Amino acid sequence: MSGGIARGRLAEERKAWRKNHPHVGFCGKAGDVNRWIGQFDGVELSYSGKARTEWEGGFYPLTLHFSEDYPSKPPKCKFPPGFFHPNVYPSGTVCLSILNEDSGWRPAITVKQILVGIQDLLDTPNPADPAQTDGYQLYMQDKEEYKKRVRQQAKMYPALL
Template sequence: MAAGVAVGRLTEERKAWRKNHPYGFVAKPQSVADGSVNMMVWQCIIPGKAGTDWEGGYYPLTLTFSEDYPSKPPICKFPQGFFHPNVYSSGMVCLSILSESSGWRPAITVKQILVGIQDLLDTPNPASPAQNEAYGFFVKDLAEYKRRVRQQGKRYPPKD
């Protein structure tokens, strides 16, 4: 029964997203080989914010929902090795609103998650480092950190 609640909520979120979503963002359930969709896994794209070192990049993110959604947050992952102080080497995003024990609330929507992650890209939280390399550059060599961010953005150009 729990999966029914999760799928129902995600179906509603998909409808709301189609009607109104931030420019440049993509969020859609994963297509399955048989032509159906898997509502529990969404493929997303987060555009880098204009005027930041992230601008020009369109960063792929996968949201994986459990049968306990919306009681529990989705797992949000960038590609493995994504360069950011608050992204683990596995690609998993470390953000308070995604933490079941601290900031998660069932009212948080997919749109709020994606906008929150976009904000995190340019404003890392040094109090919650998840990746030593990116964190080290962020706190000790900001010029090199920014160079690597811009370089990473080139690996994720807009899709036509």
């Protein structure tokens, strides 16, 4: 990484995060957000499921991969492979309109907006843009079973001590 626009933008994002980060349940893990600069291999965060939702109790690992083309191109956001959600591909890649470099991405979108968007997507799946068959079909055909499966997944990702 030779520096440039991506490094400068991430430095600004880091400053903004430190002043006003979202209280949405995201926290730094191995790749602490204070080390965004130079972390183009992936900033590792964990999302703590919102209280009073099926996601509560889980601590879900999420990696943001920034390329040298950031912010011209969006970061790749991934949960672990096999993550159960209608808008997460089997590979773990998040399917969210603001992360689509061909249509929804704009360089003005911030990391904070991305994280809030991912949280909203988990809580409210978008059935118009499915990324995995199992999650989509269960969400559309049997909401109670879908919620049960999400609660089971929460137990697979317990809070870190």
